[in-house]
Amino acid sequence: MSTGTYGDLRDLFGAKLSPAELTTAAVNYKMAVDGAPSTVKGDVGLDMSSKHPALTKTVGGNAKDVLFKAFGSMGADAGQLAAIEAAAAQALGADFLAKDITTTSPVPAGLVAYDLESPAKMLAPVLTPMRNRIPRNKGMGTSHKFKRITGITGSGTGGVGVVHPGFSDPSQVNFANPGSANPLWLNRPKKISLAGDDVSLPYVQFGLSGEQSFFTYLTAMGFQDTRELDRQSTLFSSMMTEERVILYGRGTAGGYAGALAAPSGTPTGSARTAATGETALTGFTTNVYVKVVAESGEFGVSAASSASAGIAVSTGQVVDITIPNPVVGATGYQIFVSTGSSDPGDASRYLYRGPAFPNGLSIGRTPTLTLTLQGALPTTGSTVAAWTATDGTSLNLASVDGQSAVANSYDGIIPWIHSVASTTGYVGRLNAPFSTSNPGAEFQQAFAKTWDNTRADPEEIFLSGQDRMQISNSLRGQSASNYRLEISEDQLAGVKLGSVVTAILNQVTGRVVDMRVHPYLPQGNAIILQSSITQPNVNISNAWKIWNVQDYMAIDWPVIQLSYDCSVYWTGTLAAEAPDRSSMLVGIQPAN
Secondary structure, three states: OOHHHHHHHHHHHOOOOOHHHHHHHHHHHHHHHHHOOOOOOOEEEEEOOOOOOEEEEEOOOOHHHHHHHHHHOOOOOHHHHHHHHHHHHHHHOHHHHHOOOEOOEOOOOOOOOOOOOOOOOOOOOOOOHHHHHOOEEEOOOOEEEEEEEEEEOOOOOOOOOOOOOOOOOOOEEEOOOOOOOOOOEEEOOOOOOEEEEEEEEEOEEEEEEEEEEHHHHHHOOOOOOHHHHHHHHHHHHHHHHHHHHHHHOOEOOOOOOOOOOOOOOOOEEEEEEOOOOOOOOEOOEEEEEEEEEEEOOOOOEOOOOOOOOOEEOOOOEEEEEEOOOOOOOOOEEEEEEEEEOOOOOHHHOEEOOOOOOHHHOOOOOEOOOEEEEOOEOOOOOOEOOEEEOOOOOEEOHHHHOOEOOEOOOOOOHHHHHHOOOOOOOOEEEEEEOOOOOOOOHHHHHHHHHHHHHHOOOOOEEEEOHHHHHHHHHOOOOOOOOOOOOOOOHHHOOOOOOOOOOOEEEOOOOOOEEEEEEOOOOOOOOEEEEOOOOOOOOOOOOOOEEEEEEEEEEEEEOOOOOOEEEEEEEEEEEEEEOOHHHOEEEEEEOOOO
């Protein structure tokens, strides 16, 4: 294109501009005019027919169309227009000349509004049933102490026997002081005996913290107050973690249960042909080797048992595993397996998560003392030597015993019922599903045992969701069951499907015992809880109490770095003044 061809544009934009620069100037001019306020309808173009270009109304067109019209009016031929287009593309980008504004242009995400609803939705359920019902009291000092009379002559409790009160006149009984070398025989009825204990529970400190940078807080302004969200979340987290401590925490200080013992004895196993509905083992080489650890709720596991001898397996077989001795206080067990012609050791022994767990109800754990290994053996995952706890911390079982108990904890309800010496309530081990031929028989057995031992009269039963559903299902489908579900005539339309057991009648005392679901109770465990003591003169307002020197205290820390920090702090303990009135069922096998 000759220099003269651009003469009219140079009159408008400058005599020394190159063709590319003239192209850029013309397009920028067009864009500036388009962006200016105007009552002119339609697109605005350049009229190059006169010495001085003027604005003219055009219909439709984009920047490329306007540019070509401007040069076309100057007599540029097709080749010259192609050169102009190439120069414009190089100067402004091909997409600018080739595309209109769309949902993906001129930027990939489009020039679109972002319909964000604020604030963020809080879907994490804050469920704390035990914390909500156990009274909280003001403590002081470094520990909470109380003394108990656990038995007197005639009570049949505390290891004190029963004597006959009859005597003849005269009848002499030794009333010498205990330990006295000289007997003192007096003409009186028989002396009574008493038993008791002195309980001292050290207070434990607890707390959680939140932190966020200045940048996080400032960039969230206009959407949500993230400092307030941090405070609220730290409080809710404290409540839910305290609920778990109340349920199955274990302390190591004096007065507490201490760490779970490792499973004693060696697990045993035998191979057999897979039955109907079972999945034959795969991924094995000659033998299978097993170790077992006991778990303490969600807080950790015990040290491992010794390894089983090699269990020879063939194609088409499964392996039945037996844990020889139950661990006192365990809420379940985890099985680690390896395979080889000889035991490859713990580094190749992985947590079993196979189809032996019905319906996925107990993934990675079994509440019972038996388990059938099925399906593919694991080749990766958690190992015995480095178990990963639910809070993400790495636990070395050999050095810290799996953190099943820690110094900074007190004993929860399960250890008080299941483990603490001289206070243990009744613990019934099922190692099977709930009975369907006699629904509720397991609970009636617990009612009878605790009544015989301590005259217990519990008020509530807590189960996992799966076990609550299983006990409800046990009422249906058995002809031998003395239960009947009826639909009355006025319910023929809009019938609600399903039934649920809300309570069970204690056949010993006649009390209606409520059944409730606990969100954090490990499947396979049922807590039969008594809180109020019905006998007179016991001086116990509630069998379970929380004593806190300092209950929840919210702290906003001074700003000493580029972050806002907050904490929730409390210190106290759970005191069980009559844990032997409560009982447990363990080893509840999931229903298929």
